[in-house]
Amino acid sequence: MVEADTTLAQVLRSNLMLTGTKIGCNEGQCGACSVLIDGKVVRSCAMKMRRIKDGATITTIEGIGTPEDLHPLQVAWIVHGGAQCGFCTPGFIVSAKGLLDSNPSPSREDVRNWFSRHRNACRCTGYKQLVDATLDAAKVLRGEMSIEQLQFMIPEDGRIWGTKYPRPSALAKVTGTCDYGADLGLQLPEDTLQLALVQAEVSHAHIKSIDTAEAGLMPGVYKILAHKDIKGKNRITGLITFPTNKGDGWDRPILCDEKVFQFGDAIEIHPGPPNVYFKQRVAKGEETEPLFAAAG
Ligand code: FES
Ligand code: FES
Structure with a gap:
């Protein structure tokens, strides 16, 4: 059982742990x-569960091929x-599968239009x-090219430099088995602390003081970390800096202390249980509550 307002992407990733389906923009x-869904390309982050018919067939990247096949x-x-x-690869491959299932002989223009239409x-x-x-996969599927002809072969002289030798991570990326940050996050225990960043909402400022009183009152906030909690030097770049830098290279802080350099600079970190930050996102309208009813 899932809530009707939950998106298919959430159910696939969080309930079923099919993390090959990625969420980029949401x-x-x-x-x-x-x-x-029943052969049609659908953006699962925009598909609420209430719109999916009982018995619909949903194919994700995991159902298209595996590292062994x-x-x-x-x-x-x-x-x-x-x-x-x-990151875009599983979505593209699923979309391309939808194209080749409906049009086995697409032109270059057809492929471009398809990806454009499906916002890939x-x-x-x-x-x-x-x-x-x-286009090459279509040739293989039509029997005009063998899979061996398509595959990369190391030249007879054993040379790899200057060839199209595939990058080692490609297999995991095309099968959706490559774990990115959000995928690894789903594998953590439920009570893992989450970090909330307080970021500057102005592009430039001198910091006179930092008042953490309100954040400290929030239930479940485990600790408030500010610049004074950074061990060692609270600076990022150090000696690795651009020749055009007019300072000494030690000007950018890890957590702002005296100055905000740009919009989004980090000022504080609040570790707390996931629910605290989830409720904040609900309050801001960035998330709907509850995420899931009991899985069944
Ligand atoms: S994550 Fe669904 S369209 Fe971007
Ligand atoms: S976004 Fe397409 S490979 Fe990186």
């Missing part, structure tokens, strides 16, 4: 969370260098590799 804009799309993504940071966004590759990979 607003239906990036395609990282794409899955197939790769789908041609996954092989092609590896060979073409389509998985760089790899990639910040690393420049997209050409992803379109090439989809």
Whole structure:
């Protein structure tokens, strides 16, 4: 049982631990969370459970291929260098599967339009590799190219330098088995403390004092960490600095002490139980409550 307002992405990742489906924007804009529902590409972060019909078939990256049994799309993504940071990769591959299932012979233009229509966004590759990979996988699926012809082969002279030797992390990225920060977070015990950052909301300021009284009253806050709690030197860059830096290189703090340098600079850290920060997000309208009813 899950709440009707829970998104499919939350259920897949948190209830079912199918963390191959990634959440990037959580607003239906990036395609990282794409899955197939009855063969149709859907952004699961924007799909509430109440809209999913009983008995619907949901295909995630885990259902497309495994490290031991790769789908041609996954092989092609590896060979073409389509998985760089790899965060967009599961969503792209699921989306490409939806395309090839409905159109086995797409043109380059068809592939580009499909990814555009389904909002699949990639910040690393420049997209050409992803379109090439989809077209090559289509050739394999049509029987015009063998999977062996597609796969990377080390040249006879054993040279790797200057070849398209796949990056070692590609296998995990194309199969959704590569764990990013949020995936590792889901594997922590339920009562693991979470950190809330207090960040500057102005672009420049001199700090006269820091008042932690209100934060200290919040139930469950375990500790309040500010610059005075940093052991050693409260500075980031030190001797590694740009030649254009007019200071001595020790100007940027880890937690702000005398000055705010830019919007978002960290000022305090509050470790507390997950619920405290979850309730804050609910209050700000960034989360709906409750996340889950009892799983069943
Ligand atoms: S995470 Fe769903 S579209 Fe970006
Ligand atoms: S590979 Fe990094 S966003 Fe696409």
